[in-house]
Amino acid sequence: MSHHIVAVEDLKFNYPDHTPALKGLSFTIYHGESVAIVGANGAGKSTLLLHLNGFLAPTNGQVRIGDSLLTCDTLQEVRRTVGMVFQDPDDQLFMTTVFDDVAFGPLNLDMTPEEVKKRVEDALETVGVTDLAERPPHRLSTGQKRRVAIASVLSMAPDILVMDEPTAGLDPRARRRLIELLATFKHTKIIATHDLDMVMDLCERTIVMHAGEIKADGRTTDIFADNDLLKSSRLEKPLRMQGCPACGG
Amino acid sequence: MCISSRIDKAFYDIGRLDILALADTPLHRLDPRAKLLATLVFIVCVVSFGKYEISRLLPFSLYPAVLIGLGDLPPGYLAKKLIMVSPFVIFIGIFNPWFDQTVMFTIGPIAISGGWVSFASLIIRFILTVSAALILIASTGFAPMCMAMEKLGTPKIFAVQLLMLYRYLFVLIAESLRIVRAHSLRSFSRKGKITYRVFLQIAGNLLLRTIDRAQRIHMAMLSRAFTGEIKIVRQFSFGYKEWLFAAGFSVIFITMRSADIAGLLGRLLMEIK
Amino acid sequence: MHMADALLSPAVGGTMWVVTAATTAYASRKVRKSLDDRKIPLMGVLAAFVFAIQMINFSIPGTGSSGHLLGGLLLAILLGPDAACLAIASVIVVQALFFADGGLLALGCNIFNMGIIGCYIGYPLIYKKIAGNSPSGTRLLAAALVAGVVSLQLGAFAVVLETTMSGISELPFSSFIIMMQPIHLAIGIVEGLITAGIVAFIWKARPEILDCAATDRPLGDLPIKKVLTGLATVAVIAAGTLSWFASSHPDGLEWSLAKVTGHEELAGPGDGVHSVMEKVQDKTAFMPDYGFKEKTAAPEAADTSSSPVSLGTSTAGLVGGVMVMLLGLGIGFALKKKSGNPA
Numbered sequence: 017m018s019h020h021i022v023a024v025e026d027l028k029f030n031y032p033d034h035t036p037a038l039k040g041l042s043f044t045i046y047h048g049e050s051v052a053i054v055g056a057n058g059a060g061k062s063t064l065l066l067h068l069n070g071f072l073a074p075t076n077g078q079v080r081i082g083d084s085l086l087t088c089d090t091l092q093e094v095r096r097t098v099g100m101v102f103q104d105p106d107d108q109l110f111m112t113t114v115f116d117d118v119a120f121g122p123l124n125l126d127m128t129p130e131e132v133k134k135r136v137e138d139a140l141e142t143v144g145v146t147d148l149a150e151r152p153p154h155r156l157s158t159g160q161k162r163r164v165a166i167a168s169v170l171s172m173a174p175d176i177l178v179m180d181e182p183t184a185g186l187d188p189r190a191r192r193r194l195i196e197l198l199a200t201f202k203h204t205k206i207i208a209t210h211d212l213d214m215v216m217d218l219c220e221r222t223i224v225m226h227a228g229e230i231k232a233d234g235r236t237t238d239i240f241a242d243n244d245l246l247k248s249s250r251l252e253k254p255l256r257m258q259g260c261p262a263c264g265g
Numbered sequence: 266m267c268i269s270s271r272i273d274k275a276f277y278d279i280g281r282l283d284i285l286a287l288a289d290t291p292l293h294r295l296d297p298r299a300k301l302l303a304t305l306v307f308i309v310c311v312v313s314f315g316k317y318e319i320s321r322l323l324p325f326s327l328y329p330a331v332l333i334g335l336g337d338l339p340p341g342y343l344a345k346k347l348i349m350v351s352p353f354v355i356f357i358g359i360f361n362p363w364f365d366q367t368v369m370f371t372i373g374p375i376a377i378s379g380g381w382v383s384f385a386s387l388i389i390r391f392i393l394t395v396s397a398a399l400i401l402i403a404s405t406g407f408a409p410m411c412m413a414m415e416k417l418g419t420p421k422i423f424a425v426q427l428l429m430l431y432r433y434l435f436v437l438i439a440e441s442l443r444i445v446r447a448h449s450l451r452s453f454s455r456k457g458k459i460t461y462r463v464f465l466q467i468a469g470n471l472l473l474r475t476i477d478r479a480q481r482i483h484m485a486m487l488s489r490a491f492t493g494e495i496k497i498v499r500q501f502s503f504g505y506k507e508w509l510f511a512a513g514f515s516v517i518f519i520t521m522r523s524a525d526i527a528g529l530l531g532r533l534l535m536e537i538k
Numbered sequence: 539m540h541m542a543d544a545l546l547s548p549a550v551g552g553t554m555w556v557v558t559a560a561t562t563a564y565a566s567r568k569v570r571k572s573l574d575d576r577k578i579p580l581m582g583v584l585a586a587f588v589f590a591i592q593m594i595n596f597s598i599p600g601t602g603s604s605g606h607l608l609g610g611l612l613l614a615i616l617l618g619p620d621a622a623c624l625a626i627a628s629v630i631v632v633q634a635l636f637f638a639d640g641g642l643l644a645l646g647c648n649i650f651n652m653g654i655i656g657c658y659i660g661y662p663l664i665y666k667k668i669a670g671n672s673p674s675g676t677r678l679l680a681a682a683l684v685a686g687v688v689s690l691q692l693g694a695f696a697v698v699l700e701t702t703m704s705g706i707s708e709l710p711f712s713s714f715i716i717m718m719q720p721i722h723l724a725i726g727i728v729e730g731l732i733t734a735g736i737v738a739f740i741w742k743a744r745p746e747i748l749d750c751a752a753t754d755r756p757l758g759d760l761p762i763k764k765v766l767t768g769l770a771t772v773a774v775i776a777a778g779t780l781s782w783f784a785s786s787h788p789d790g791l792e793w794s795l796a797k798v799t800g801h802e803e804l805a806g807p808g809d810g811v812h813s814v815m816e817k818v819q820d821k822t823a824f825m826p827d828y829g830f831k832e833k834t835a836a837p838e839a840a841d842t843s844s845s846p847v848s849l850g851t852s853t854a855g856l857v858g859g860v861m862v863m864l865l866g867l868g869i870g871f872a873l874k875k876k877s878g879n880p881a
Binding site for chain 3: 272275278279282304305308309311312313316323324326327328329330331332333334346347349350353354357358360361363364365380383386387388390391394395397398399401402407410419420421422423425426427428429430431432433434436437438440441445458459460461463464465466467468469471472473475476478479480482483486491492493495
């Protein structure tokens with residue numbers, strides 16, 4: 017396997033009505049990196065993520081995953097390499113029990129029933145929801161749904177995890193536990209989020225997007241220290257880097 | 266009446282049945298196919314009686330009673346659901362006494378017409394068939410039943426359709442409930458009544474969101490190597506318990522259908538007296 | 539207008555099951571063949587949408603009463619007839635199981651009355667013909683109104699036919715018709731109006747959704763004619779097979795008609811009709827289709843049914859029936875007690 021794992025070159029994308037959404041993005045993500053993609057609403061984060069899995073075809077430029085250029089021929093292979101966790105777990109969990117949902121991917125990869133079972137059990141154990149296997153998704157809490165959604169991707173053994181707002185809608189404790197869980201993963205991670213405190217915990221590198229362009233790409237600590245950059249990208253410093261109003265610290 | 270109550274009630278109502286199906290009792294543990302087969306035989310036997318039949322229908326209450334026991338189901342709740350759907354049958358049935366006034370037999374001074382007998386028979390049929398169906402779902406759960414139906418020859422795509430509907434039923438009812446609540450919060454003068462125009466707006470918007478959701482689900486499927494066919498592994502085992510249940514009950518029903526057990530027992534009892 | 543199991547005879551219920559099962563199989567094959575895998579989630583969530591939206595009542599202008607959407611026509615416009623047929627059938631199955639609307643035997647009737655008629659008659663033969671491919675204001679409204687009204691009239695007529703042919707209800711065919719059709723005229727108009735309203739809304743907001751629904755599936759006349767001929771053939775064969783067993787005495791329509799036309803003496807509980815009915819019903823137990831074949835107890839059946847029903851036996855029957863019922867309830871109660879304890 018080559019050293020880089022995701023390479024995006026001069027990626028441009030226009031909506032069907034010709035409004036440009038992505039205006040020439042280029043970046044390379046290396047094996048084992050954990051990269052945050054931050055930016056205001058409408059900056060193009062989700063549009064970018066949809067390109068990494070071939071759901072949108074670039075108007076210009078290209079996307080490379082591992083050794084393969086993303087084309088129609090490599091689509092299936094790329095989708096196996098890139099595990100995509102969607103923002104709304106209700107969209108991701110479309111089967112009627114947790115087990116069936118986590119088994120969906122492995123079954124499509126034509127594994128034997130025993131292998132599938134093993135994969136599902138391992139994935140559920142990794143995210144800590146083994147006891148929920150027979151539950152229907154609509155009887156889970158948001159935090160549990162999010163974990164199952166991650167398990168449903170892990171069961172396909174992807175190299176790269178792409179996540180859209182993994183902490184949205186979680187209570188503080190569920191959020192904390194999810195962050196701890198993600199920190200244990202060895203995968204290459206790409207996380208689009210507004211939760212900058214989570215970025216501080218999980219990602220050494222941050223890409224800042226604004227209006228379809230990359231405004232900055234560098235070490236997370238450097239980026240969050242740059243007040244002008246954050247302000248012009250309609251972002252704010254993570255809370256823990258802000259002065260404490262109560263104690264004046 | 267508050268406008269959102271209907272949808273609220275439906276939400277909790279389905280939820281209740283759904284939760285009942287999660288229980289773990291001997292009945293719940295049976296292969297769904299056994300329960301489905303026994304229930305079908307039951308229903309066919311019940312409706313195949315002549316329209317004036319009452320006495321021979323009564324023993325059939327054995328099945329719902331035993332199942333409620335085996336599955337530890339709440340009879341009161343099931344009865345309430347029965348009553349809720351009874352109006353149509355009662356409405357159609359109540360014409361029987363009107364059109365059929367031939368005296369069938371007399372109890373002391375009271376003459377009972379054929380119409381009343383057939384009406385009573387109709388109500389008993391209704392109670393038996395509907396409770397059997399409700400018990401089936403409350404002791405099996407919808408998803409396992411769809412998978413069992415698929416195993417019994419229902420087209421795969423239709424089984425998948427049922428599963429998808431069931432999965433998103435809860436999501437969409439919750440979504441429309443939120444819309445209706447938001448509407449009633451801001452409709453002071455109309456007491457939450459939804460006008461035709463507002464309904465179109467609600468339905469249209471919900472429909473657009475639903476179509477978007479379908480696209481996202483499709484993406485989620487594709488990103489997990491979906492190629493057009495949904496595969497499900499579900500190992501059911503049709504063991505001796507299932508055979509015993511399905512065959513046992515079928516034999517009982519067919520016997521009760523073909524031999525007048527009630528009459529025999531009744532004559533026996535009356536002779537003893 | 540859900541048919542109920544209790545109103546059906548096995549022959550009518552069975553025939554409609556065969557017809558509906560055949561149509562569902564046909565629709566499933568068509569949808570599979572269309573190779574559009576986007577449709578799988580779309581059908582699922584749209585069915586859930588119809589289910590949810592059915593629960594929102596709205597006030598009907600100028601009447602003070604309220605109505606709700608049924609959704610069959612809307613689904614056909616959004617999905618095409620085959621996928622819509624499966625989607626609406628799934629809604630009816632869930633209603634039958636969770637709300638006890640209808641019943642398992644009546645599923646065949648209900649899917650036919652409320653789904654198949656709309657998808658394979660109302661949509662292709664009426665809506666499509668009037669609306670064409672790009673629905674504009676008035677044509678859309680006219681198409682949806684006529685299709686809505688016709689589908690519901692046919693559906694209501696089917697309910698009447700199924701009920702009277704089953705012969706459990708005493709309601710004469712003509713009175714039942716007079717009751718059902720006008721109510722469903724109103725429901726059909728409301729259905730047409732809402733469907734047109736929602737389609738117009740979507741057309742304004744996101745025309746591409748309807749565009750692809752309209753162009754994606756070229757609907758020649760041939761497939762639909764095939765479907766209808768196929769359906770008719772299946773129905774005739776099924777009904778023929780079923781009624782062959784019942785031919786010794788008409789158990790359905792003719793019998794009800796005979797009653798309506800004044801042959802009241804037939805209706806008595808005496809040895810005549812009742813025992814013949816029994817025979818008929820027992821014979822239907824041998825039908826080769828669906829669940830009927832499990833029944834194998836004919837000789838005894840013939841014995842019991844040939845004995846005339848007298849007051850004595852029926853009292854005895856009632857006593858015995860009540861006894862067995864109480865016994866059953868007792869067993870159920872005992873089991874419940876037992877399983878109530880954590881095992």
